[in-house]
Every structure is written in structure tokens, then in C-alpha cells.
Amino acid sequence: MMGKRKYSYTERGFNYHARIQFARGIDEDVVPDVKLSRAKDGSDGRAVFYFEMPKALVGETPQEITGMYMIDEEGELVSREVNAKFINGQPAGIEVIYIMRSEYDWDRFMRFMGRYAEANGLGFSKA
Numbered sequence: 001m002m003g004k005r006k007y008s009y010t011e012r013g014f015n016y017h018a019r020i021q022f023a024r025g026i027d028e029d030v031v032p033d034v035k036l037s038r039a040k041d042g043s044d045g046r047a048v049f050y051f052e053m054p055k056a057l058v059g060e061t062p063q064e065i066t067g068m069y070m071i072d073e074e075g076e077l078v079s080r081e082v083n084a085k086f087i088n089g090q091p092a093g094i095e096v097i098y099i100m101r102s103e104y105d106w107d108r109f110m111r112f113m114g115r116y117a118e119a120n121g122l123g124f125s126k127a
Contacts, residue, residue, distance in 0.1 A: 017119030
């Protein structure tokens with residue numbers, strides 16, 4: 001069975017909703033848990049993603065993970081800090097750290113997350 005593709009209409013025509021990939025061209029279907037932290041002065045921030053049993057590790061054909069690519073209508077954000085988690089030798093999850101080094105990076109990331117949340121029915125709760 002093929003996965004559903006999510007489309008949105010923009011002024012430029014049809015575009016995919018915001019999505020995450022671990023291998024270029026293959027969307028990850030598992031929605032992650034995301035924890036955010038930010039310096040009090042707003043100078044930098046960090047997002048930690050955790051994907052439990054992602055398709056990239058446990059799908060019918062596991063993929064070569066080359067990074068985490070967050071793709072939306074503005075372009076692409078990339079993290080190379082990607083670590084697979086194994087329990088008793090079996091794949092369990094993927095943890096990714098995405099670092100934002102400026103207020104611009106934070107704002108861009110938050111725009112992506114807003115689109116990704118909308119496309120995947122996610123909410124935001126302050127800890």
C-alpha cells in the first residue's frame with residue numbers, strides 16, 4: 001500500500017506540505033517528539049527530535065541515513081547530528097539535534113515547524 005501524499009495549494013501551484021527526510025526523496029512517515037530550548041538572550045537554540053521506530057530504520061527496505069532534511073516551500077534545513085538508537089541489537093529510534101545559531105535561524109526553524117505541525121496535526125505545549 002502506498003503512503004498518502006499531502007499537498008497544499010500555493011500561489012505557485014501545488015507543493016508538498018512541510019516534510020522530513022533521512023534519505024533524499026523518501027519522506028519519513030513517523031512524526032517525531034520535538035523538544036526545544038533557547039538561550040535567554042535569543043542568540044541560539046536547539047531542537048532535539050526523537051523518531052520512534054521510523055521507516056528509515058525499520059521499513060521494508062531500511063534506508064541509508066545521510067542526515068535529516070526538513071523541507072518546505074522556503075527550502076531546506078539540514079542536520080547531520082543524527083544518531084540511531086538500538087535496544088538489544090534491534091532498531092528502536094532516531095535522535096537528531098538541530099542547532100540554531102542566530103535569531104534568524106530560530107525564526108526560520110519555527111516557520112518550518114509551524115508548517116510541519118499543520119501538515120501532521122501536531123500541537124505545541126510549553127514545558
